Amino acid sequence: MCGIVGAIAARNVVPVLVDGLKRLEYRGYDSAGVAVLAGDAIRRVRRVGRVAEMENAAAEESLQGQVGIGHTRWATHGGVTEPNAHPHVSFGKIAVVHNGIIENHEEQRERLKGLGYAFESQTDTEVIAHLVHHYYQAGDSLFDAVKRASRELTGAYAIGVIAVDRPDELVCARMGCPLLVGLGDGENFIASDVSAIVSATRRVIFLEEGDIGRLTRDGVELLDKDDQPAQRPVHVSDVSLASLELGPYSHFMQKEIHEQPKALSDTIDAVQDYGFNPELFGERAGEVLPKLEGVKILACGTSYYAGLTAKYWIETIAGVQCDVEIASEYRYRSAWANPNYLVTTISQSGETLDTMEALKYAKELGHRYALSICNVRESAIPRASELVFFTRAGAEIGVASTKAFTTQLVGLFALAVTLGKMRGKVSAADEARYLDELRHLPGSVQHALNLEPQIKAWADKFAAKDNALFLGRGLHFPIALEGALKLKEISYIHAEAYPAGELKHGPLALVDEDMPVVVIAPNDTLLEKVKSNMQEVRARGGELFVFADLDSHFSESDGVHVIRTPRHVGVLSPVVHAIPVQMLAYHVALARGTDVDKPRNLAKSVTVE
Ligand code: G6P
Numbered sequence: 001m002c003g004i005v006g007a008i009a010a011r012n013v014v015p016v017l018v019d020g021l022k023r024l025e026y027r028g029y030d031s032a033g034v035a036v037l038a039g040d041a042i043r044r045v046r047r048v049g050r051v052a053e054m055e056n057a058a059a060e061e062s063l064q065g066q067v068g069i070g071h072t073r074w075a076t077h078g079g080v081t082e083p084n085a086h087p088h089v090s091f092g093k094i095a096v097v098h099n100g101i102i103e104n105h106e107e108q109r110e111r112l113k114g115l116g117y118a119f120e121s122q123t124d125t126e127v128i129a130h131l132v133h134h135y136y137q138a139g140d141s142l143f144d145a146v147k148r149a150s151r152e153l154t155g156a157y158a159i160g161v162i163a164v165d166r167p168d169e170l171v172c173a174r175m176g177c178p179l180l181v182g183l184g185d186g187e188n189f190i191a192s193d194v195s196a197i198v199s200a201t202r203r204v205i206f207l208e209e210g211d212i213g214r215l216t217r218d219g220v221e222l223l224d225k226d227d228q229p230a231q232r233p234v235h236v237s238d239v240s241l242a243s244l245e246l247g248p249y250s251h252f253m254q255k256e257i258h259e260q261p262k263a264l265s266d267t268i269d270a271v272q273d274y275g276f277n278p279e280l281f282g283e284r285a286g287e288v289l290p291k292l293e294g295v296k297i298l299a300c301g302t303s304y305y306a307g308l309t310a311k312y313w314i315e316t317i318a319g320v321q322c323d324v325e326i327a328s329e330y331r332y333r334s335a336w337a338n339p340n341y342l343v344t345t346i347s348q349s350g351e352t353l354d355t356m357e358a359l360k361y362a363k364e365l366g367h368r369y370a371l372s373i374c375n376v377r378e379s380a381i382p383r384a385s386e387l388v389f390f391t392r393a394g395a396e397i398g399v400a401s402t403k404a405f406t407t408q409l410v411g412l413f414a415l416a417v418t419l420g421k422m423r424g425k426v427s428a429a430d431e432a433r434y435l436d437e438l439r440h441l442p443g444s445v446q447h448a449l450n451l452e453p454q455i456k457a458w459a460d461k462f463a464a465k466d467n468a469l470f471l472g473r474g475l476h477f478p479i480a481l482e483g484a485l486k487l488k489e490i491s492y493i494h495a496e497a498y499p500a501g502e503l504k505h506g507p508l509a510l511v512d513e514d515m516p517v518v519v520i521a522p523n524d525t526l527l528e529k530v531k532s533n534m535q536e537v538r539a540r541g542g543e544l545f546v547f548a549d550l551d552s553h554f555s556e557s558d559g560v561h562v563i564r565t566p567r568h569v570g571v572l573s574p575v576v577h578a579i580p581v582q583m584l585a586y587h588v589a590l591a592r593g594t595d596v597d598k599p600r601n602l603a604k605s606v607t608v609e
Pocket of ligand 1: 300301302303346347348349350351352355399400401602603604605606
């Protein structure tokens with residue numbers, strides 16, 4: 001993971017670097033550092049902890065410079081210590097920040113030790129600093145030294161490099177990890193993502209795999225992976241500053257939960273623009289979708305649960321077989337591949353390494369076409385896919401995914417209906433009804449958000465518990481899984497989810513008065529079955545917390561608490577029921593005083609295995 005930023009300007013860049021790192025903190029937040037050229041030295045400040053602590057230290061030391069690089073870390077190689085924090089410096093001459101993993105670092109480390117280099121950290125990154133130094137002190141330009149060094153690295157990297165006697169340049173390279181160049185007026189920048197530099201410029205170039213860049217104050221030179229000069233298109237980012245600020249909210253997760261009516265409505269607009277037609281998934285979809293014989297979904301974390309929900313829709317509405325698999329498992333097994341199955345990756349960030357590698361593996365196995373459901377334009381996974389549906393959730397900063405999840409569900413639902421329509425399973429009347437249901441979805445989600453005071457009251461009861469069980473059936477089982485994931489990742493309460501019918505095959509043994517059991521129980525075809533499962537819990541003293549809708553006809557009783565959404569919304573009900581489980585996790589985390597937006601040990605963008 002990790003986030004990197006760099007700047008070359010005619011002003012002090014430390015505030016730009018610090019501001020950028022704060023916006024990149026979602027990528028990793030165990031330590032942070034910056035290095036700048038100050039006179040004839042590289043000055044560096046690093047701290048374990050959040051960017052704010054490093055910022056204070058930089059202020060105390062009056063750190064200033066017009067060329068610099070910064071880093072916020074999520075530890076992979078080496079513990080969370082100051083010596084392991086970036087930037088890494090070689091002989092006081094070269095400073096490097098790095099996002100990614102260098103796979104041949106041990107071999108390079110031995111080689112460099114043989115050349116007289118001493119290592120101060122356990123990181124893989126330090127080999128980059130020494131390797132660049134090795135070529136630089138042998139006479140290469142900084143650019144050539146970075147080029148030679150990076151061509152000797154295997155693995156994934158986005159790097160930024162400065163040299164003590166090169167006050168007029170900043171060099172960067174990219175392979176496997178995101179990196180962009182920001183074009184300012186008499187100043188230029190590098191960053192892992194546009195949010196880091198958007199207050200300085202919106203004009204950006206997304207580097208391609210193997211690109212190496214040299215930035216001066218007035219220009220940018222790029223070489224491609226074959227060492228040929230490269231011209232890359234300049235994009236104007238539409239990321240709004242407001243979307244990156246908290247505004248009136250206490251946490252990004254809270255803000256993002258409340259933004260869902262808007263995020264959904266923006267995403268539904270995309271569906272309305274095209275209708276349930278192949279073009280919704282890109283220019284080539286008209287040629288690809290008629291040929292497909294099945295759908296193979298690959299994803300991680302919350303996105304995987306979106307995939308599990310989609311399976312119900314795709315098989316029921318379109319009558320198309322759909323397999324869903326965790327990307328990190330799929331990529332390492334001898335999977336069966338039907339070339340005519342549409343590989344569908346789901347990823348908020350578009351850069352999750354396991355999902356990206358699973359996609360590459362699927363292609364190696366012979367799958368012809370891939371569809372990416374993604375929230376970030378220009379990210380790696382959609383770029384590697386023939387078909388794309390971009391969700392319009394806006395920037396999601398809280399580590400626990402919320403609005404990205406519900407908008408992914410809209411994209412997947414649209415895929416199911418589109419496939420159904422193409423196969424004659426969805427009539428014109430069905431199509432009109434599905435569109436109408438989609439249009440009403442943001443309103444139903446708003447109703448669910450209005451339940452917050454009741455959910456908050458429940459949260460106090462959960463805060464004192466060590467465990468929780470989530471139950472759902474059919475379409476709502478993935479929402480139970482998502483509820484358990486949300487609760488464990490931000491409140492640190494151990495939570496598990498089961499299809500309610502599976503209770504009697506094991507988890508019922510866990511149920512007693514200390515085990516709150518959350519049940520997702522809207523008025524669908526499985527409601528009566530769920531009610532029986534609830535009785536099994538109640539009979540063992542378990543306390544039930546039921547999310548129902550008006551049509552479920554539940555009443556409160558001793559040990560049975562009920563919160564109702566206004567009405568049942570049919571097949572889109574999982575989207576509505578995602579809201580209360582998100583809010584429950586949020587309020588339990590608040591009651592327990594955890595760091596909601598940056599839960600321990602986690603990061604939003606997981607670009608490591
Ligand atoms: C991390 C995040 C999760 C996310 C998962 C997959 O674990 O904390 O919120 O669901 O990665 O990320 P992706 O960007 O591929 O959806």
